[in-house]
Amino acid sequence: MSEPRDWLEWDERHARAWIDVPQPVDDKYSRGVLGVRTGSRQYPGAAVLGVEAAARTGVGMVRYLGPRRASNLVLQRRPEVVTVPGRVEAWLLGSGMDAAARDDGTATALVEALAAGLPTVCDAGVLDLIAHATGPTVVTPHFRELAGLLSRPGKPVTAAQIAVSPGEWAGRAATELGVTVLLKGATTFVASPGGVRLRVTGAPAWLATAGSGDVLAGILGALLATHSATIDTDADALVALAATAALVHALAAGRASNGGPITALDVAGAVPATIAALLAPAPGGRRAATTV
Ligand SMILES: NC(=O)C1=CN([C@@H]2O[C@H](COP(=O)(O)OP(=O)(O)OC[C@H]3O[C@@H](n4cnc5c(N)ncnc54)[C@H](OP(=O)(O)O)[C@@H]3O)[C@@H](O)[C@H]2O)[C@@H](O)CC1
Numbered sequence: 659m660s661e662p663r664d665w666l667e668w669d670e671r672h673a674r675a676w677i678d679v680p681q682p683v684d685d686k687y688s689r690g691v692l693g694v695r696t697g698s699r700q701y702p703g704a705a706v707l708g709v710e711a712a713a714r715t716g717v718g719m720v721r722y723l724g725p726r727r728a729s730n731l732v733l734q735r736r737p738e739v740v741t742v743p744g745r746v747e748a749w750l751l752g753s754g755m756d757a758a759a760r761d762d763g764t765a766t767a768l769v770e771a772l773a774a775g776l777p778t779v780c781d782a783g784v785l786d787l788i789a790h791a792t793g794p795t796v797v798t799p800h801f802r803e804l805a806g807l808l809s810r811p812g813k814p815v816t817a818a819q820i821a822v823s824p825g826e827w828a829g830r831a832a833t834e835l836g837v838t839v840l841l842k843g844a845t846t847f848v849a850s851p852g853g854v855r856l857r858v859t860g861a862p863a864w865l866a867t868a869g870s871g872d873v874l875a876g877i878l879g880a881l882l883a884t885h886s887a888t889i890d891t892d893a894d895a896l897v898a899l900a901a902t903a904a905l906v907h908a909l910a911a912g913r914a915s916n917g918g919p920i921t922a923l924d925v926a927g928a929v930p931a932t933i934a935a936l937l938a939p940a941p942g943g944r945r946a947a948t949t950v
């Protein structure tokens with residue numbers, strides 16, 4: 659793999675500044691509400707995984723708006739979730755959706771969310787609609803999805819090409835598409851249209867398991883909802899938050915795994931302790947290091 663050397667390795671020292679710690683003056687609305695349109699009849703589980711991860715990352719409220727079966731499953735797992743429309747500070751869209759099987763009502767709702775001008779995570783089944791996005795947007799493709807995003811008539815791009823130099827392709831995609839790109843894989847590459855290049859390594863390969871990308875999207879959604887004001891004023895906040903989500907995901911996977919196999923839900927379950935360790939002051943005033 660040939661990669662440029664100018665990728666900054668994002669680590670705990672960088673990430674801890676991007677966790678919003680609630681203050682005594684906060685309430686659930688001031689902390690931020692994450693709107694979620696994920697899941698489908700085919701993939702209701704992805705909705706549960708993303709919502710669980712968002713809730714475990716810490717957010718004032720999760721507002722889930724999706725198909726009835728997915729909604730019921732989400733509520734069974736997380737009765738804290740609100741399932742009526744209302745105010746949101748950020749959107750998480752697309753996990754567990756298949757663009758080819760999308761009905762008109764779902765497409766309209768996704769386009770409406772994309773056009774709201776809010777910080778938005780675009781995953782899986784909404785990637786074909788990102789031209790409608792008007793707010794700060796992070797796309798979270800794997801290699802094949804990025805290939806689909808970059809292919810043009812007569813100019814196909816393949817997952818195999820991207821696998822040769824994923825960082826280079828992530829950077830190219832950020833420039834071409836004008837959005838922040840979080841390219842998933844053993845190393846996660848995060849690139850902004852402005853040229854910031856961040857890299858997260860060290861996730862255990864046990865993380866290559868169904869639904870772990872849905873969990874990452876949920877973590878990122880919560881970070882965007884709790885930082886919507888900062889995203890408005892800091893051009894580099896989005897790329898930093900995306901890399902922070904990837905790092906929290908990798909650290910949580912390492913914590914859950916402890917050398918053994920994991921499920922996606924295990925990763926979400928390990929997020930609170932991962933964040934606590936990230937924030938904990940170490941003896942002598944230095945922060946405790948967390949290991950993957
Ligand atoms: N419990 C749930 O509800 C879950 C729901 N989920 C939801 O399912 C939806 C579809 O997810 P998906 O991206 O995996 O597409 P899917 O049609 O399975 O694969 C198509 C082909 O793409 C390829 N390919 C896949 N990954 C690749 C990679 N990293 N890098 C390169 N290539 C890769 C591979 O083809 P190959 O290259 O092996 O020929 C594969 O056959 C999506 O909405 C997701 O959120 C999942 O999260 C699981 C848990």
Ligand SMILES: Nc1ncnc2c1ncn2[C@@H]1O[C@H](COP(=O)(O)OP(=O)(O)O)[C@@H](O)[C@H]1O
Binds near residue numbers: 862863865868
């Ligand atoms: N070999 C690997 N080592 C570490 N992490 C991996 C590896 N392969 C995939 N991952 C991570 O697992 C997650 C898989 O996400 P994704 O491909 O969207 O799967 P799903 O759609 O099943 O959720 C991503 O966060 C990716 O970075």
